Amino acid sequence: MPSSLTLSQVLDRPDIWRGDTLARTPLTGVPTGFTELDRELPGGGWPRGGLTEILPAHRGIGELSLLLPALARLSSDELAWLVCVASPHPLHAPALRESGLDLSRLLVASAPGRDAAWVCERSLAADGVGAVVTWLPDVQTSTLRRLQLAAESSRTLLFVFRPAACASQSSPAPLRLALEAAGEQLIVRLLKRRGGTQSASLPIAIQRPLRRNHALACPVPATPAARSLSQPAIA
Template sequence: MAALVSSSPTLSQVLDRADVWRGDTLARAPLPGVPTGFAELDCELPGGGWPRGGLIEILPVHRGIGELSLLLPALARLSTDELSWLVCVAPPHPLHAPALQAGGIALSRLLVASAPGRDAVWACERSLAADGVGAVVAWLPEVQATSLRRLQLAAERSGTLLFVFRPAACASQSSPAPLRLLLDGEGEQLSVRLLKRRGGAQPAPLSIAIQRPLRLSHALACPASTAPVARSLSRPAIA
């Protein structure tokens, strides 16, 4: 009688899976990452860039240190090369359109939702479920853990970049985000510490030189009376 052949996978086959990684190495991402625009940061991220389909939590020690400038190269790439929509949800200050444009973002692909409280999470979920959205950037300082979990699952289903800004004090809290960054610095120098990533621990913070369009004192913001208004989330493009 012919010997039965086991159909169980070998250890090497299991380790070759994209959703399995060793504790001392970076995980292999199922999708290529979106280049951050900073080579030193790309080298530290699974997939070689911002991971698609997962919550990316960004924790600046205070607002205006250049946190949005860290995202500009990737957002510009999505809006111009991939012609994707960019959705900003609940920004704490009016976004300054000339600064965004100077950073390479196609303003015609930008939508802004000034959604207060729980509406901000709803706006994020609607945006993640919409076709053609390349990235969602949200400011959710008081978001609940259950809402973060919902956003993480929504990002996984959509394969869309999801950036969520929260206060640095949240660093000690647990989070479903597979990638968490703590930001510090001033001027055009940013210190980036990877608090959490799929892979080994980061040995030391990265020092990254950023460009701050128009040298604005507050990250890409200006008084509401003079700020050009980006298009509303309620437009049919992503309804």
């Protein structure tokens, strides 16, 4: 680095960030669909090419609804593939469709155990994949680190759901969120981000696709729109 650079010029570099400010990212984030959350995220949205770790207090509180606006944007506007790996419950196709997802762009893989991480890595390396969403309750830190490196080599969003108890563990994820339910809202706490700490909780009013059915934890009706990753007939 040339010695003639002033401190202000150094701090103005996009690869330098101060601990009391949000980091500047080379890639603009994908808007979350929630303005109050976008304001707190480096890049103004979900980070492309990075691991986002989401820790709900328990399953079924609407955690997937937090991702639906961004996933809908990717599938409909960018015509990107969405890959869902190792969901603990079947996905509810009508709820996803009502949220704006193009189900013809959705791939579902029910990969057990260690195979789930392998599928995620392959998906991150594939062309045209906009987001990978996976549930890895027992994943090791070394595997998370490998997934983070794979995500950095792509422009793909990577979301990993883990139990709330994992919040006390170290993680290579540059973005970590803890979620709690509060009626029709989710309370979001930013446990980790690239930038200054954010101690206050964010109440997020989520759009529940169906009043009686959630996008997660409901049976999938017979529909050809949501296909398995193992099915070759992909439009």
